[in-house]
Each structure stands twice: as C-alpha cells, then as structure tokens.
Amino acid sequence: MPQQQPVLVVKRHHLMVRWSHWLNVPILLGLVLSGISIYWSSPVYQHKPDPITGNFDVAADLGVWLCAHVPGLLHYSDPPDWIYNHLSLGPGMLALALRLHWLCAYSFMLNGVVYVAGSILSASWRSLLPRRTDLLAALKIFRYYLGLPFAKLLRKKWLHPRFNTKYNALQRAAYFSIPVAGCLSVATGWAIHKPMQLHWLAAIFGGYNAARVWHFWLMWIYILFLVPHLILVLADGWDTLRSMIVGWSRRVEPPQVIAHDH
Amino acid sequence: MTTEKIRHPSEAAKSVALQKLGSFFAEQPPQKIQMPPARLHHLTRRDVLLFGAGALAALAGGSFLLPQETLTRLGVHRNLDPPAKEWFLSRGLRLDDDVAEALYSANRRVPTYTKSQITPLKNNYNGATPDPGYISGWNLILEGLASGLSTSLDIHNLLTRFSLQEQITRLVCVEGWSAVACWAGLRFDDLIRGYPPVSQAKWARVESSVNLDASGNPDPYFMSLDLATARHPQTLLATHFDGHPLTVDHGAPLRLLVPVKLGLKNVKAITRITYSADEPKDYWAERGYSRYDGI
Numbered sequence: 080m081p082q083q084q085p086v087l088v089v090k091r092h093h094l095m096v097r098w099s100h101w102l103n104v105p106i107l108l109g110l111v112l113s114g115i116s117i118y119w120s121s122p123v124y125q126h127k128p129d130p131i132t133g134n135f136d137v138a139a140d141l142g143v144w145l146c147a148h149v150p151g152l153l154h155y156s157d158p159p160d161w162i163y164n165h166l167s168l169g170p171g172m173l174a175l176a177l178r179l180h181w182l183c184a185y186s187f188m189l190n191g192v193v194y195v196a197g198s199i200l201s202a203s204w205r206s207l208l209p210r211r212t213d214l215l216a217a218l219k220i221f222r223y224y225l226g227l228p229f230a231k232l233l234r235k236k237w238l239h240p241r242f243n244t245k246y247n248a249l250q251r252a253a254y255f256s257i258p259v260a261g262c263l264s265v266a267t268g269w270a271i272h273k274p275m276q277l278h279w280l281a282a283i284f285g286g287y288n289a290a291r292v293w294h295f296w297l298m299w300i301y302i303l304f305l306v307p308h309l310i311l312v313l314a315d316g317w318d319t320l321r322s323m324i325v326g327w328s329r330r331v332e333p334p335q336v337i338a339h340d341h
Numbered sequence: 342m343t344t345e346k347i348r349h350p351s352e353a354a355k356s357v358a359l360q361k362l363g364s365f366f367a368e369q370p371p372q373k374i375q376m377p378p379a380r381l382h383h384l385t386r387r388d389v390l391l392f393g394a395g396a397l398a399a400l401a402g403g404s405f406l407l408p409q410e411t412l413t414r415l416g417v418h419r420n421l422d423p424p425a426k427e428w429f430l431s432r433g434l435r436l437d438d439d440v441a442e443a444l445y446s447a448n449r450r451v452p453t454y455t456k457s458q459i460t461p462l463k464n465n466y467n468g469a470t471p472d473p474g475y476i477s478g479w480n481l482i483l484e485g486l487a488s489g490l491s492t493s494l495d496i497h498n499l500l501t502r503f504s505l506q507e508q509i510t511r512l513v514c515v516e517g518w519s520a521v522a523c524w525a526g527l528r529f530d531d532l533i534r535g536y537p538p539v540s541q542a543k544w545a546r547v548e549s550s551v552n553l554d555a556s557g558n559p560d561p562y563f564m565s566l567d568l569a570t571a572r573h574p575q576t577l578l579a580t581h582f583d584g585h586p587l588t589v590d591h592g593a594p595l596r597l598l599v600p601v602k603l604g605l606k607n608v609k610a611i612t613r614i615t616y617s618a619d620e621p622k623d624y625w626a627e628r629g630y631s632r633y634d635g636i
Contacts, residue, residue, distance in 0.1 A: 174629030
C-alpha cells in the first residue's frame, strides 16, 4: 500500500454549533407552521368585516386573491383558508398548535443555549462580530450578487470582493442578526405568553399587542434569511455544506488567495 | 491607532489596554490540522451517515407529532393517533404549566389602566348566549366549606355583605386578542374569608350551569382554579362592568375576573363554587388546552 500524503484541513464549525444549526431546521419549521396556525385564531392584521363574506382577516383576503388569479388555484375549494392550509398546520386547531408551539419553543431555547456554548468553546463568536468597515463592504458584496446573473449572461468577468476573514461582511451581518433575532423572538414570545407575570417585558416592546406584532414580523427574518442562505450555500459548493456537517474544510488558505486575482 | 505616535506613558498604557480588548474581540486564525486521507475519509463518512440518520429521525419525529388533519392534507393517511403522542404533548404542556406556576407570585399585581385606555370587549360566550330568564332566580352555591354545609347566596347577599373593588385590567384570550375593561366586584379572597373552605382545600371548581353550546343546548362550563390564584388581590367575583351591573353578555349577575389567567378561566354567570383538595376537572383542559392557564 503506497504511503498517502497527509492532507491539510481547517476546523470550521464546532460540534455543538453544527448540531444546533441543523436542529434549527425542524424546530423553526415547527414554530412557523404552528405559529401561523395560532395566528389564524386571532389575526394581527384585520379590517372591518366584509359586508358580503363577513371576512376580516387580511391573510384570508390574500388566499381569496391568489385563488382568483393564479391559474392552478382557480378551482381551489376553500380560498379563504388557502394561506392556512398551505403555510401552517391548518386552521381551527388552536389547542394542538399551541402544544406544538410550546414544545418547539422550549426546544428552540435549549438549542440556543447549545449554540452559544459551542460558539464560546470554539471562540467562533468572534468571527460574527460586525466591524467598522462592514457596511461599505457588505454593500459591495450585495452589488456583486445583484450583478452576478447579468455578468454570467453577458459572459463578463465579475469578481467577488476580496476578504481574508472567516466570513465576508454580508455573511457577518446575516449570521450576527439571526441569533439576535432568535433572542428577540424568545423575548417577545415570553412577553405574549406571560403578559401579566412578565408585564415589564411586554412593556419593553410597547405592550402586549405590540409584542404580538414584533413576534409576527421576527418570523419573517428567518424566512427572508433562509432563501439567500440556501441559494448561496449551494452556489458555494460541497465544501461549505460539508463543513457544517463534518466540521472541517479543505479550504485552508484565506479566500483572497482562492479567488481569481488580477 | 498604529500609525499614531505615542507621546505619553498613560496614552501608551491606554493603547495597550485597547489592544488587549481588541485582541479579545478579534477573530482567531483558523486551526490547520494534518490528517491522513484514510482517516479523513472515515470521519467524513461517519458524520455524513450520522447526519442522514438525524434527518430521517427528524422526519419521523415530525410526522409523529404533526396533527392528523395536517398529514391528511399532505396525502399521508394514518387513521389513529398513537397514544404516545398524546402523552408526549401533554407532558410538554405540563412542563409549560409548571413554568407558569413558578412564575406566578401572589404579591405581583397586574398592570392597571386609566379610563381612557379602555377598549371594546366582545361577548365571547363559547356557545349561544343564555336566555336572561335565569337571572331572576339566580343563586351562588358554595360547597366544600369548613362548616360542612352547602351555602346558597343571592346577589343581594353578596352585594350587602362584601365591599366592591373597582379595577381596570386587561383580559387576555388564549386566541391572542385582549381587551382592557373596567370591572367591579368582590374579591374572591373576601368570599374565602367569609365562607372558609375545608382546611385541606387547594382548588376551586368554578361552574356555570347556564352555559349553552353553539346550537343552544345546555353545556355546563366548569373550570379549575388553584386557591393561590383565587386569593390574588386582583381576582374578583365581578358584579359590574363599566360602572353598571353585568349584562347577560358579560355573565350577569356574577362572573369570575382573574386577570392572571387566560380569558377562558374567567367563568361567566357562575352558579356554583366547590372547594376541594384534589384538582377538579376543567372544560378546556379536556379539549387539549392547558389546565393552569397562568399568564
């Protein structure tokens, strides 16, 4: 058997960070699906009841509109419930949705503790801290992504802005914001779950009703983060995806060396 | 920082301190490891397989926990909900109830509001609103008293014997909506002092026999309330809403107002209170909601 040359790898993600990262997938999915089911019983966004249908829920209006305009949905049996039938566990199951929501919420908090512990043990939290130059650098990377499809179409050279840190400025902004959003989701969740015993917490967010609005819009941060996150990790390649599973990366040198340099 | 010339020792010390602070927050260079390819291959295979197993387990766990209706919509037909699922979800609910109980403090008052902050409160009777005919012959029956007797009180007895307390508090529904309203009534704690329960009592079953279901048939409403919450200074047996005697919509002539619990514990048109050592049954707990409902 020939002697194999040892390969160089770098440690990229701590075991606890990887575990909590992947556990967030089912937990957040459960929180969003059960959360929208709970939303159904008393929508945050309402209007005066429609004189004909009696509907007051903006989400139901959206379902009705979709079923009237999207070709494949024209014969959908229950347009007002389209949103709840497709983006939640379903309408009219408050007790079950609440039980699942609490289960996922406690898991989410535990998982957050695991993530923070892993970030401290591996010191990886330092790579997430925003820097003074990040705003400009993030805008440059944003411009790069915006222009990338056109550059590909026109077969023009379009270079990624250089960086020599673990994450680029845009990644740092995203990966720093998500744990912050997680903390805010937990805080607003407790504020609306225990508005009497923790009334000071609800007051921080502007009272019970305002805390519900916060809690609702914080959900969109995860959804809005997920779309580019998935596209970019797939575009970046197997090494990046694998590093979140196995923890190490073959990209030993800083990214600026790998990038096509001119 | 680095290009500046340091002129003074104290500035130098400051700069060292800043550098230390800076290096505490600074990213560390990546840790390079040399590894034999065979071992790397082995570790990768192990972790990717573990990841796949975890993904399958999450999928199985998800389909185990998902409601029957959701699965049916996804095209999965499974006609029985495993009893383990019910057990598991109930345990989760129990845990949340224990947390709520630990958060409760007998001395913590809920926020009160001014008259200008009052918001409309809808008639949220679960079923049909009862016919007001019951009001004229209404009595409150107390059972499980230390005296060993059952006591019947009419609204006149209650209003003359006890002093009324007015409060503007928020009522929060399990559905998510809430309303700030002005209530007046006797304190539950005063009733307990006036008609003491048996010494080992820890619970009250608060009941309305006039409650109806959606089609107007009798559907008695019963709810468990721990005595610690019943004794809270803002737990009222309300007789007045917005300065006037309760209307049938709001549970005339006497309803429970317990702002530290969800609205569903605020029984309207109470007809009977029974004290007991053991936790009584609860209408909504039987339908999959929490038993404690502390907020």
